[in-house]
Amino acid sequence: MKPFLQCERDGGVLTVRMDRAESRNALTDPLQMQEFVDLCTQIKRDRSVKVVVLTGNGSAFCAGGNVKDMRERGGIFAGSPYEVRESYRGGIQTIPLALYELDVPVVAAVNGPAIGAGLDLACMCDIRIASDNALFAESFVRLGIVPGDGGAWLLPRIVGMPRASLMAFTGDTIDAAKALAWDLVADVVPADQLDAEAQALAQRIAANPAHALRLTKRLLREGQHMRLDSLLELSAAFQALAHHTEDHHEAVNAFLEKRTAQYTGK
Structure with missing residues (x-):
């Protein structure tokens, strides 16, 4: 199976692309989560990396968890409540512990929908810029579950508790313009310019010691x-x-x- 994360290097900038366009880059497999952890470990050891850009291939940034697996209680949602708890602790929760605590700045280039765990993944990054067709939702409540990967800690620190509460309690989707007004993202650019803008920002950061x-x-x-x-x-x-x-x-x-x-x- 091909890696979930595609990495490209340009000087001090490492661009990481989630590469499961057919599933809208949903986080479904423990191996995907381990790739994040392993990559962060490598970056910590490589002092020449100055900035990471995280984005998705295809139409979505990250569609969150696999809803079909939830219905069938399969994959990472299989087993007893104790087993599901351990699946979260040893699986998707390893991503915020690794990515959020990464030593170097991380820029999320949100190329499309960032839903549920996808939104939380973007919130683990230091800076978010979005294409004009990006969408954002803290949508767990609509599936009868809670933010299981740190969203309840991350989102209020970015948009403030009232707006985080609104997003988490309703599960509503907001567009890129509202995300900019709410300071969820730092900038919104045309979709065909997102990669170039993200790289330009990363290079400005990487120009520093x-x-x-x-x-x-x-x-x-x-x-x-x-x-x-x-x-x-x-x-x-x-x-x-x-x-x-x-x-x-x-x-x-x-x-x-x-x-x-x-x-x-x-």
Whole structure:
């Protein structure tokens, strides 16, 4: 079976495409979930990766779980309540733990519907840009289930509790324009320009020193659950590390000399 995730490399930018267009990139197989975990492990080890772009092949970004499997109580939904619980814990819940905590910035290029777990997957990324035909729904309640992959934690941190509650309690679908107005996405572009816009954004991010990107992302993540005084302590430690990198000195010299910096990742 071909891999679920297709990876392409352009300098410091790694583009990852979910490749099950026939199923609208639904997350149905534990092997798919393990691919996410394994990829994140590889990226953490590869210090030359600066940015990840996540998108989907075909008409959808990710259609969530497999509803047919739910009806038949098959696949990851098979077995006793205890077994289903363990399927979630050892399956789809490994994705937010790996992807959300990834050291490098992740840009979601939402090329089409992001439904249920697909929306939550987009919310695990740092920045979301959408095509003008993208759709978003926290639709679990319409199937009589709950957000099982972290959506109840992720979505309110992006759009705020009132709007997250509205989406989660109704299961309604919103379009790209409303997603932009609600700050769910940072930008909306024509569908035929999405890839180019996502790559341009990723390259702007990747133009910066790798260590500064990773440390900055870690501060942003830690800042979501730390007190200010604790975050300041961590910021001071990270800043001391950053000041003693070769790329920092190159950045300062390039700024003063009015030239483009040449970073080495050291």
